[in-house]
Amino acid sequence: MSPTKDDGGRGIRIRGVSKIYSGTARPAVDDVSLDIAQGEFMTLLGPSGSGKTTMLSMLAGFASVTAGSIEIDGREVSRLKPHKRDLGVVFQQYALFPHLSVAKNVAFPLQQRRMAKADIAAKVAEALELVHLGDFADRLPGQLSGGQQQRVALARAVVYQPRALLMDEPLGALDRRLRDQLQREIARMHRELGMTFIFVTHDQHEALTLSDRIAVFNDGRIEQCGTPAELYERPETLFVAQFLGESTGFRGTVDRAAGVLRCGPHALRAPLLEPALDGADGVVVVRPERLELHVEAGRVAAGHNRVGATVTEIVYVGDRHQVGLRFDDGATGTATHPVGPPLPAMPGEAVTVSWDPRHQAVVADPTGSSVPSPAVEVTADA
Ligand SMILES: Nc1ncnc2c1ncn2[C@@H]1O[C@H](COP(=O)(O)OP(=O)(O)O)[C@@H](O)[C@H]1O
Numbered sequence: 001m002s003p004t005k006d007d008g009g010r011g012i013r014i015r016g017v018s019k020i021y022s023g024t025a026r027p028a029v030d031d032v033s034l035d036i037a038q039g040e041f042m043t044l045l046g047p048s049g050s051g052k053t054t055m056l057s058m059l060a061g062f063a064s065v066t067a068g069s070i071e072i073d074g075r076e077v078s079r080l081k082p083h084k085r086d087l088g089v090v091f092q093q094y095a096l097f098p099h100l101s102v103a104k105n106v107a108f109p110l111q112q113r114r115m116a117k118a119d120i121a122a123k124v125a126e127a128l129e130l131v132h133l134g135d136f137a138d139r140l141p142g143q144l145s146g147g148q149q150q151r152v153a154l155a156r157a158v159v160y161q162p163r164a165l166l167m168d169e170p171l172g173a174l175d176r177r178l179r180d181q182l183q184r185e186i187a188r189m190h191r192e193l194g195m196t197f198i199f200v201t202h203d204q205h206e207a208l209t210l211s212d213r214i215a216v217f218n219d220g221r222i223e224q225c226g227t228p229a230e231l232y233e234r235p236e237t238l239f240v241a242q243f244l245g246e247s248t249g250f251r252g253t254v255d256r257a258a259g260v261l262r263c264g265p266h267a268l269r270a271p272l273l274e275p276a277l278d279g280a281d282g283v284v285v286v287r288p289e290r291l292e293l294h295v296e297a298g299r300v301a302a303g304h305n306r307v308g309a310t311v312t313e314i315v316y317v318g319d320r321h322q323v324g325l326r327f328d329d330g331a332t333g334t335a336t337h338p339v340g341p342p343l344p345a346m347p348g349e350a351v352t353v354s355w356d357p358r359h360q361a362v363v364a365d366p367t368g369s370s371v372p373s374p375a376v377e378v379t380a381d382a
């Protein structure tokens with residue numbers, strides 16, 4: 001896990017936090033530790049049921065912690081009531097007061113804090129400007145679209161300048177186009193406010209687009225935490241490789257001394273491996289845009305890995321071609337090819353697939369089969 005900047009105790013420190021709901025045996029959140037720097041955009045990404053909402057609820061104070069500690073700006077908060085934590089929260093459902101105007105919805109948290117009337121009007125106007133709803137102050141929530149309602153919820157959550165804004169799948173109820181638009185709005189708000197944002201999603205594209213760092217949740221634990229590029233280029237587990245982006249995986253056994261992964265007839269170059277992987281079942285994972293296709297095997301660069309394959313299909317998806325591959329042992333995978341340059345081969349033709357080992361990741365194979373199965377397809381969003 002990456003360390004955070006030293007900013008004099010500001011930021012959020014989560015230490016050994018677990019949650020076991022009463023009447024259940026398995027922890028919903030299992031010994032999670034995470035530092036979130038002041039001003040950081042941190043995303044909790046994972047499949048449904050992986051513990052993201054539970055983690056966010058414990059941060060916000062809506063769920064108690066079973067074990068562990070949560071510090072916000074140097075203060076232990078895990079036993080404090082939600083309103084004492086000074087956090088803004090936005091959920092998937094808009095949760096606006098339907099009988100109050102937009103302005104009154106946004107004013108509500110300020111009235112609760114007993115702010116002077118004149119100050120409230122100024123703060124509300126500022127917050128509505130921030131979400132570009134200055135002209136909608138007198139409307140009722142029912143007179144707004146879903147995207148606009150969610151922007152009101154965002155304005156209401158930041159109007160009292162909380163220490164952080166917590167969002168749980170805030171775009172989940174919106175259609176694709178609105179979601180993309182609001183994603184950009186949230187990124188802009190983050191830049192303008194400089195506030196810590198903690199964002200929960202199961203959508204890998206949303207996470208990659210928005211985040212400074214992403215914590216990937218699986219079964220109540222953090223599998224890996226890092227920048228979008230670190231997670232995409234250097235996944236540390238097969239789960240992370242599969243959950244973020246597409247990849248082709250080659251299963252085999254690691255021979256660390258020889259610097260290779262042995263799979264069937266192939267010995268794939270895999271230099272500089274972790275000692276823990278030696279002799280273990282491993283998977284060489286390669287992203288589709290790193291695979292090169294050659295009709296003549298002689299064209300493969302020295303030092304690159306190579307595997308024989310047949311092109312099964314070519315699908316034009318607008319900004320690129322997706323090239324389906326069947327490797328010599330029968331397993332499948334995908335490469336991408338840019339639009340413009342001629343296609344290297346057509347369906348049914350044999351190719352040599354190659355890649356630079358610096359652009360692969362080698363991860364432990366959790367299925368650990370003793371029967372080597374040279375190549376497997378690994379797809380996103382299983
Ligand atoms: N109130 C609850 N009581 C019992 N189990 C719960 C409760 N809320 C969530 N869970 C369980 O905790 C696990 C994590 O759930 P959740 O935090 O909602 O995951 P996510 O938000 O990643 O989908 C799941 O197995 C879920 O069924």
Ligand SMILES: [Mg+2]
Pocket residue numbers: 052053054
């Ligand atoms: Mg959830």
